[in-house]
Amino acid sequence: MSNGVPPNPARRSERSRQAILAAALDLCTEKGYARATVEAIAARAGVSKKTIYRWWPSKGAILLEAINNAVVMTTPFPDTGDLAADLRTQMNAVVRLLTTPPLGPAYAGILTEIQYDDELCRAVQDVFITPRVQAARARLCIARDQGELPLDADLDLAVELFYGPLYYRHTLRRPPYSPERIATLIDHVMRALGAS
Template sequence: MTPSTPDPTRRNEHSRRAILAAAVDLISELGYEQVSIEAIARRAGVGKQTIYRWWPSKGAVALEALDDSLSSVVSFPDSDDLVEDLRTQMKGVTRLLGSTQVGPVYQGLIAAAQSDPALSRAHLDTVIEPAIVACRERLARARQHGQLRADADEQALIDMLYGAIYYRLLLHTRPLEEDQVDAVLDIAVKGFQ
């Protein structure tokens, strides 16, 4: 079991959902650094020992809450149009991170992961790698159908497409907006077709 994985044999699903919701609510209200396991437990109506039984840290709770939230937007549609499929998926991610409470959770988690190697690794394994695999699979299908140049560097394309989202989210250069997806895809399409 990774540091972010609750022990499924000791879970009460109602309590688990309450804990994840409390973590998201508190982090979006107060900021990641100001939230404690004790505060999450109080808000969720559980004992802090319940949280520590399932998660080793606040970061692990936040990571599971983030992963649950992102699960609805990380999969790729598979129409016959790569650009539209990327647009749909990227706009879903942008909408979720930019207009809900999930954005502050992600920002706090990324900040905490900079000084917590276990949390950083768990984030990569739980959130980033599955998303990269899903995107690569969609790009491979596009390549098979002639929608992606044979010599296009898939990892560079993924970095460029999603880096634009994370750049705004984490550096606050501008608000996350769905229009940015259109602009990024317009530039990227010229390079990969």
């Protein structure tokens, strides 16, 4: 370099990491999850397979990090004081995630792979699912404390009742819920929970 300062290895590594994550998502969108290989990701990102395996144990782990990074950048679970409105906003965002490239195809592939990859399954639970279930549960807890839900409402079951149908349709490759259908789902679950 002209100023005599050597390149920063951490910056170079971050640049490579971002290139790998982007390449993984691009290839998954272009070729499908099964055909997006570690070799192809390395070639697209301009790194060696050794570099990839130094940071991730599998293709699924790469894509999980890419998805999680993209989702973390979105807004957190909203709290406007109106639980039904906040659920509509958040659940429609989940449907967009599940159905829109590049994240949707990548996540569908990961959900398939966790059926036989225990390490990836644990990572999906720890990194992606559990924090989002906790955020949803925390929002329901606030609603319960504010009287929108009864004090004896089973909040863990409520999270599954709200979000389970979205994943059911995604996993079975059925058409996703429309915003109107999501509103109907929320109304039904709120009534089942005894919401005021």
